[in-house]
Amino acid sequence: MEDFEGRKTILELEDVSVTFPNGMRALKPSSLKFYRGEFAVLLGPSGSGKSTLLRCLNLLQEPTTGRVSSPWISGPASESSARGHRRRIGMVFRQHQLVLSMTALDNVMAGMAGSCGLFRAMFPSDAMRIEALECLDRVGLAGKAMNRASELSGGEQQRVGIARALAQKPDAILADEPVASLDPARASRLMGLFKKICGDSGITAVVSLHQVSLAREFADRIVGLRAGEIVFDAPASELDDSAVLEIYADSAALSGGGSGARRPPAAPHEAREREPAGTF
Numbered sequence: 040m041e042d043f044e045g046r047k048t049i050l051e052l053e054d055v056s057v058t059f060p061n062g063m064r065a066l067k068p069s070s071l072k073f074y075r076g077e078f079a080v081l082l083g084p085s086g087s088g089k090s091t092l093l094r095c096l097n098l099l100q101e102p103t104t105g106r107v108s109s110p111w112i113s114g115p116a117s118e119s120s121a122r123g124h125r126r127r128i129g130m131v132f133r134q135h136q137l138v139l140s141m142t143a144l145d146n147v148m149a150g151m152a153g154s155c156g157l158f159r160a161m162f163p164s165d166a167m168r169i170e171a172l173e174c175l176d177r178v179g180l181a182g183k184a185m186n187r188a189s190e191l192s193g194g195e196q197q198r199v200g201i202a203r204a205l206a207q208k209p210d211a212i213l214a215d216e217p218v219a220s221l222d223p224a225r226a227s228r229l230m231g232l233f234k235k236i237c238g239d240s241g242i243t244a245v246v247s248l249h250q251v252s253l254a255r256e257f258a259d260r261i262v263g264l265r266a267g268e269i270v271f272d273a274p275a276s277e278l279d280d281s282a283v284l285e286i287y288a289d290s291a292a293l294s295g296g297g298s299g300a301r302r303p304p305a306a307p308h309e310a311r312e313r314e315p316a317g318t319f
């Protein structure tokens with residue numbers, strides 16, 4: 040799947056929409072392609088459909104209409120085709136979803152279960168341990184491999200989450216607000232690290248964020264969502280203030296800026312960050 044510029048499509052949504060059983064239309068019919076090696080950021084107010092779109096890309100959410108495709112989905116939709124697709128795609132979540140009682144290393148090895156099977160992941164070989172350790176090393180955490188996840192800071196836990204996704208040797212990583220719980224300095228460092236790792240390994244990344252400034256700093260491409268609709272899709276350099284206002288139009292109105300100039304609501308979103316300052 041190559042476009043006219045020779046870019047290889049790695050994930051594609053064709054007219055995908057999602058309406059939940061309660062009638063909530065989380066995603067209006069949307070068509071999007073993500074290309075090999077690009078670092079794309081999804082921006083949009085709360086409830087605009089970012090997580091729903093990411094879940095569709097990983098086939099965790101079945102579209103109500105339309106089709107998700109990738110080089111690993113062959114033939115009609117089936118559970119085995121979905122498994123093959125998910126094996127190539129790592130997920131990083133906002134609540135990192137680690138087993139807190141397990142060591143960082145064991146958490147990373149759990150990420151290998153998709154490719155090597157649950158049994159192998161439970162009884163790993165030395166080679167698998169070394170591989171997991173290398174993944175922790177890439178995120179700067181080899182020294183804490185034997186610490187329980189509960190003993191790590193939020194930023195460190197998030198890095199273990201990234202190492203776990205890397206252990207899967209993915210072609211793409213979908214990250215849902217991977218820096219939501221970090222202070223601005225750590226969030227920026229983690230995004231820089233994440234982008235470098237993806238760039239070094241040719242991994243395609245689709246990352247949802249609430250921080251406009253981070254999106255501008257790190258994204259190759261920004262996709263803006265508003266009320267389940269794609270209202271912006273362009274290189275990050277084209278995200279000017281009027282585009283930000285377009286994406287956040289509803290939330291700007293809700294935040295009551297009634298008079299005077301309307302400012303992009305970047306700052307209130309960035310106020311969600313909470314972790315005390317520290318090393319990462």
Ligand SMILES: Nc1ncnc2c1ncn2[C@@H]1O[C@H](COP(=O)(O)OP(=O)(O)OP(=O)(O)O)[C@@H](O)[C@H]1O
Binds near residue numbers: 063065
């Ligand atoms: N399982 C569900 N059933 C019904 N409605 C849902 C379900 N999951 C999400 N929604 C609704 O779909 C809309 C989009 O949700 P989604 O989680 O994709 O938004 P989001 O952009 O990720 O928001 P946030 O920035 O707060 O994480 C929201 O209105 C949400 O309440």
Ligand SMILES: [Mg+2]
Binds near residue numbers: 089090091215
């Ligand atoms: Mg979300």
